[in-house]
Amino acid sequence: MKDSQEYLAKKAFFDKVLTIYGRNAVMEALEDDSITIHKLHLSKSNQPNEQLQRMTSLAESRCIEIRYHDKASLSRISKNAKQDQGVALDIVLEHFGDEENFLQTHQSYRVIALDGVTNPQNLGMIIRSCAAGNIDAILLPTKGAAQISPLVIKASVGTLFKMPIIKTSNLAKTLQNFQTNGAKVYTLSSYAKENYKSMQYTDRTIFVLGNESEGVSEAVENLSDESIIIPMQRGVESLNVAVTASLLAFL
Amino acid sequence: MKDSQEYLAKKAFFDKVLTIYGRNAVMEALEDDSITIHKLHLSKSNQPNEQLQRMTSLAESRCIEIRYHDKASLSRISKNAKQDQGVALDIVLEHFGDEENFLQTHQSYRVIALDGVTNPQNLGMIIRSCAAGNIDAILLPTKGAAQISPLVIKASVGTLFKMPIIKTSNLAKTLQNFQTNGAKVYTLSSYAKENYKSMQYTDRTIFVLGNESEGVSEAVENLSDESIIIPMQRGVESLNVAVTASLLAFL
Structure with a gap:
């Protein structure tokens, strides 16, 4: 039981730990006091230089554990031998959580679920807009979608560290779990009748956004409670997915 | 006088002519009947292949003039020797216009002016959202800003060919010209009191968006009639410029 x-x-x-890599990315994170850091990993093969020295002294002054590894072990930690430059950093994403905890602590909420958004640039922008707007959490699948990476952190302009993100290995199942909790699932469709602006949303609302080119997957589409439309001029058929997320975040 | x-x-x-280059970009434009094409330029050094053959037969069936040049001349036309792949195409952007003509033909309007937006990806997204939303024209400076390029066309997902764009060599002067016409210039500020959603906009409205990092230039800021704010949660300080444009386009 205790075990x-x-x-x-x-x-x-460990669900909240993200390992980033690359000298500049690691340096920026070490310099940002608002980011909680678990461990700094360095390759023993690194040639000493000014930037590495500053890294270790920053880590020491912040009481962050430093571990030295051979090159191959460091690559296993960074999972990116080509770009880690012998440096990796475990960041604690305080705002990352699991769905049960979220449902227990939120009576009403607006959530954006991403069903297969693959472009890291878009994911970063979505996180930025959701953090600035009125969205309580992002549901992020762990498969078939862009994952949190240094590129995403950059595109989010640091807002990743402020935004609650709930990872899910099965988005359809998670959506059903939210529905059992009383949430309604809204999907976008160019055939829908209800304008996204005039819809009366429930207290527990989930907007699902699909893949950049394929849209929402069938399994998820089947769970939709209501379809909404963003009316468009000049015969334009779709918006960038990050733009769509932003319009919903600032409703 | 006649001269x-x-x-x-x-x-x-020629203000409406845009030269694009690269085999795939040129091919896509030739295949799109909604795009008006002026001339197809080919390098004499091109090795015949299926794609080039399809290009010339498409051009012939659309009665588009084909010109053959030596490699150096073609590079002068494409202005991008490295990426033209021996192919360039003059496109006529029917929706591009000048400010005088726009003012004469529009009694009321909403315009977005871009003051130094340098990222082509952002410019493309802005064009896409403005085309889909309620914006009548984009004011695009010809200096210190991203220009229309194949990258911008791609990021606009073809909406560039639908969106009225007015080029200006002096944005401050153009804004003053619009103000003389009765327009009000709105800029965004995190210190403004008026929420962008509750503001009563005039019939002739111009929103000015600044550079990704520097914001609006001083010369333009001085012309602002009103400041508006997009309120943000979690201490987020700014949104991506294309997201900001989208929120204004879908007001």
């Missing part, structure tokens, strides 16, 4: 509790606590912790 | 009229007619025509 499984320990396991779950550990899992909950 | 100057001819000159002005020629200038008005």
Whole structure:
């Protein structure tokens, strides 16, 4: 019993850990006091230089554990041997959570679920707009979609560290879980009758946005409670997915 | 007198001509009947292949003039020797216009003016959202800003060919010209009191959006009639410029 509790606590912790890599990205994170950092990983093969020295002294002054690895081990940590430049950093994303915890702590909410958004630039912009707008969490599938990476962090202009993100290995199942909790799932369609602006949304609302070219997957589409439309001029058929997310975040 | 009229007619025509290059970009434009094409330029050094053959037969069936040049001349036409792949195409942007003509033909309007937006990806997204939304024209400076390029056309997902764009060599002067016509110039500021959603906009409205990092230039800021704010959560300081344009286009 104690073992499984320990396991779950550990899992909950590591669900919030993101490993970033590359000297500039790591440096920026170390310099930002608002980011919680777990560990700094350095390759023993690194040639000493000014930037590396500044990294270690920043880590020391922030009481961050520093670990030294051989090159191959560091690559296993960064998962990107080509671009890690011998440096990786475990960041704790305090705002990352799981769905059960979110549902227990929120009576009403607006959530954006991403069903297969693959472009990191778009994901970063979506996070930025959701953080600035009126969205309580982003549902992010762990498969078939862009994952949190240094590129996404950059495109989010640091807002990734402020935005609650809930990862899910099965978006359809998670949406059903939210529906059981009383949420309504809204999808966008150019055939829908209800204007996204005039719709009366429920207290527990989930907007699902689909892939950049394919749209929402069938399994998710089948769960939709209501379809809404963003009317467009000049025969334009669609908007960039990050723009769509922004219009919904600033409703 | 006749000469100057001819000159002005020629200038008005060439203001609307955009030269694109690269085999795929040219091919896509040739296949799109909604795009007006002036001339197809090919390098004499091109090795015959299926795609080039399809280009020339498409051009012939659309009665588009084909010109053959030596490699150096073609590069002068494409202005991009590295990426033209021996192919360039003069497109006529029917929706491009000049400010005088726009003012004469519009009693009320909403215009977005871009003051130094340098990222082609952002410019393309802005064009797409303005085309889909309620914006009558985009004011685009010819200096210190991203220009229409194949990258912009791609990011606009073809909406560039539908969106009225007015080029200006002096944005401040053009804004003053619009103000003389009765327009009000609105700029965004995080210190403004008026929420962008609750503001009562005039019939002739211009929103000015600034550079991605520097914001609006001083000369333009001084012309602002009113400041508006997009309120943001979680201490987020700014949105992507294309997102801001989209929120204004879908007001």
